[in-house]
Amino acid sequence: MQTRAKTKTLAELGLTAKQTGEVRVTGLSVDSRDVKEGHLFFALPGTKVHGAEYIQYAIRMKAGAILTDREGALIAEEVLAESGVPLIIAEDPRETLAFTASLWFEAQPDVMVAVTGTNGKTSVATFTRQLWVEMGAEAVNIGTTGIEGAFTAPLQHTTPEPITLHKALARLADEGVTHAAMEASSHGLAQRRLDGVRLSAAAFTNLSQDHLDYHADFEEYFSAKAGLFDRVLPEDATAVINMDDPWGQRMAEIVDDRGQDLLTVGRDEMAALRILGQRFDPTGQELRFEWGGKIHQVRLGLIGGFQAENALIAAGLCIATGADPDETFDALHTLETVRGRMQFAARRDNGATVFVDYAHTPDALVTALKAVRPHVFGRLIVVFGAGGDRDRGKRPLMGRAAADHADIAFVTDDNPRSEDPAAIRAEIMAGARKGAAEVYEVGDRAEAILRAVDALGPGDTLLVAGKGHETGQIVGDAILPFDDVEQSSVAVAALDGRPS
Numbered sequence: 001m002q003t004r005a006k007t008k009t010l011a012e013l014g015l016t017a018k019q020t021g022e023v024r025v026t027g028l029s030v031d032s033r034d035v036k037e038g039h040l041f042f043a044l045p046g047t048k049v050h051g052a053e054y055i056q057y058a059i060r061m062k063a064g065a066i067l068t069d070r071e072g073a074l075i076a077e078e079v080l081a082e083s084g085v086p087l088i089i090a091e092d093p094r095e096t097l098a099f100t101a102s103l104w105f106e107a108q109p110d111v112m113v114a115v116t117g118t119n120g121k122t123s124v125a126t127f128t129r130q131l132w133v134e135m136g137a138e139a140v141n142i143g144t145t146g147i148e149g150a151f152t153a154p155l156q157h158t159t160p161e162p163i164t165l166h167k168a169l170a171r172l173a174d175e176g177v178t179h180a181a182m183e184a185s186s187h188g189l190a191q192r193r194l195d196g197v198r199l200s201a202a203a204f205t206n207l208s209q210d211h212l213d214y215h216a217d218f219e220e221y222f223s224a225k226a227g228l229f230d231r232v233l234p235e236d237a238t239a240v241i242n243m244d245d246p247w248g249q250r251m252a253e254i255v256d257d258r259g260q261d262l263l264t265v266g267r268d269e270m271a272a273l274r275i276l277g278q279r280f281d282p283t284g285q286e287l288r289f290e291w292g293g294k295i296h297q298v299r300l301g302l303i304g305g306f307q308a309e310n311a312l313i314a315a316g317l318c319i320a321t322g323a324d325p326d327e328t329f330d331a332l333h334t335l336e337t338v339r340g341r342m343q344f345a346a347r348r349d350n351g352a353t354v355f356v357d358y359a360h361t362p363d364a365l366v367t368a369l370k371a372v373r374p375h376v377f378g379r380l381i382v383v384f385g386a387g388g389d390r391d392r393g394k395r396p397l398m399g400r401a402a403a404d405h406a407d408i409a410f411v412t413d414d415n416p417r418s419e420d421p422a423a424i425r426a427e428i429m430a431g432a433r434k435g436a437a438e439v440y441e442v443g444d445r446a447e448a449i450l451r452a453v454d455a456l457g458p459g460d461t462l463l464v465a466g467k468g469h470e471t472g473q474i475v476g477d478a479i480l481p482f483d484d485v486e487q488s489s490v491a492v493a494a495l496d497g498r499p500s
Contacts, residue, residue: 007038010065010088013100015040017065017086025064028104028163030097035061042097043068043076052076059083067100069093094192101162102196107173108166109140109180112197113317116184116228117205117242119364120310121158124203126338127314128181134331135323138176142168143183144358145339145469151175159188162196169197181317184232186224194232201238201320202228203313206245208363222247230254237261238320240313243268263316265309273312278305280374282353287311287332291325298332303342303355304371311335340468342368345488349496352378352456354488358468360387360414362397365465369405378459379407383452384466385445386428388419388474395424396431403435406463408455411441412448414466415474445473446487453491464488 007024010017017023026038032054035041041058043051043066052072056079059066066080067088073080080087090096102108115124125141129149132139140149142160147153151172159182160168172180184194184202207222229239229251239255241248243266255262265273276295279286284301287308300311311332318328337343345354359368365384373380382402386395402409411428413421425441432439442448452462464484467473473482493499 008104010040010086013040013103015067015088015096015100017088023065023086028097028101029058029063030161030163032057032061035063037062038064040065040067040100042093042100043072044093044097045069045071050075055079059085067093067096092192095195098162098192098195098197100196101166102198105166105170108169108198109172109177111137111179111321112169112182112199113180113201113203113321114182114184114194114197114199114228114232115203115205115313115317116186116189116225117203117245118208118361119359119367120205120306120313121183121185122358123307123310123338123341124205124313124317125181125183127311127335128317129179130335131314131318131323131328131331132179132181134334135318135327137179139179139181140172140177141181141183147172150177157188158183158185159193161191162193165193166196179321181314184225184228186221189227189232190224194228197232199233199237201240201317202233203240203242203317204229204245204248204251205242205310205313206363207247208361222250226251226254229260230258233258233260235259238263240265240316240320242266242309242313243271244309261320263320265312265316273316275308275312278308280305282375282377291329296329298329300332300335302335302337303344303375304368305374306367306371307337307342338469340470340485342371343468343485345464345485346453346492348453348456348492350456350458352458352460352462354453354456354462354464354492356464356468356484356488359384359465360467362394362401365398365401366405368463368465369402372461372463373405376459376461378457378461380405381408381410381452381455381460381462382406383410383412383445383448383462383464385412385414386424386466387415388417388421388424390417392427395427399428399431399439400434401431403432403437403439406437408438408452409435409440410448410452411439412445413443413473413475414445415470416476417474418476421475445482446491449484449487450491450494453488454495462488 025040029035041063052075055076065086129139129141138150238261264271274290277288359365472479
């Protein structure tokens with residue numbers, strides 16, 4: 001897609017170099033290995049090394065111009081002076097990259113929305129796409145599961161860096177996609193990856209402990225999420241806020257301060273989309289809600305009470321971007337669960353069921369277990385772990401969450417990465433032993449799932465948590481094939497004597 005425009009001047013990209021005269025560039029790069037002749041190379045500050053260290057390599061690859069901050073200009077002062085390559089100094093190079101990428105690739109789907117929050121981003125984005133499609137739009141969702149819908153493609157990050165993102169958005173527009181729902185991660189927002197996206201609406205789901213290995217503290221984590229509303233979302237756009245979450249009120253205050261339209265979701269009597277009641281059964285739920293003084297009732301084929309909030313937030317995004325409310329509500333019954341989010345995996349001959357969910361934080365695990373409980377006639381069993389090289393503080397909290405809300409818990413390996421798996425499990429077990437559940441430690445994830453499935457009696461339910469849609473397990477530097485849904489199905493087949 002770099003061929004969308006063969007060249008652009010720096011002026012056309014809203015940039016001014018220190019050197020005089022017209023400068024034309026042939027493309028954009030953030031990785032010096034991707035630089036082609038005439039490219040504008042962005043040397044960005046990093047957590048471990050400044051991108052300016054690679055300016056010398058970009059110049060060797062015949063970069064046409066360099067953009068960096070003042071620190072980067074000092075780091076590469078000598079090589080820049082010797083090369084004579086035009087230099088642009090930006091106060092916030094990441095923000096500049098986002099808007100430059102938007103100008104370079106030009107096109108985006110006509111209707112763009114984004115959703116942020118600790119949990120529920122993928123479900124809300126996917127549900128929004130499903131509702132749009134049901135109402136006749138060419139739509140996609142973009143995030144953890146890649147690009148899905150009218151056009152499909154894998155992605156390496158939940159919120160891609162701006163060049164990758166805008167290249168994809170331009171491709172979507174070229175393919176006739178008119179509507180796109182994006183996940184906005186805290187990393188992506190903090191790094192200004194969405195700043196060049198033209199949003200019509202944005203949503204907030206909830207906030208709980210996660211990513212404190214990246215953010216200095218919880219306040220910084222909240223501020224990153226809030227950036228979607230106080231910086232990225234235009235003042236004339238609409239914010240859809242889940243008021244059932246304790247942080248929803250604070251986010252709504254930010255929205256109010258900017259003068260954006262506010263569409264609230266929740267159980268409070270003042271919520272615009274107000275949840276009145278839910279009734280659960282083994283395969284879904286009946287949802288009763290109010291909009292504009294009119295009561296609606298719909299069946300959702302979704303497991304978990306929180307899915308009602310996700311579904312109505314998605315409906316709110318559709319309404320905020322021009323969809324007819326009644327038509328939107330009529331489409332709710334068609335929603336299908338997102339892969340790895342309360343996904344049905346298998347059923348034993350005795351009727352016991354197995355579900356797989358991505359819950360990988362203490363709050364998400366509590367939410368998932370509490371959500372499954374109303375659908376369970378017997379015991380609730382959980383298999384879970386915690387990732388290595390990530391926030392260690394959540395490990396005992398996850399152990400306690402499982403032990404407090406399940407009847408039996410199997411602590412196993414998640415993605416240990418470079419850490420000792422046994423050490424991770426020990427930190428989880430420290431919290432798990434404080435709860436009421438029977439707790440077992442089984443390092444091998446496949447064995448843990450097999451043992452948990454074997455323990456299922458009539459009316460029991462197993463939740464395999466933590467990895468959801470992932471199809472690999474990261475051990476050291478290797479990614480080993482592993483799919484929780486597949487492993488659950490294989491375990492049930494083996495124990496019930498069926499072909500797998």
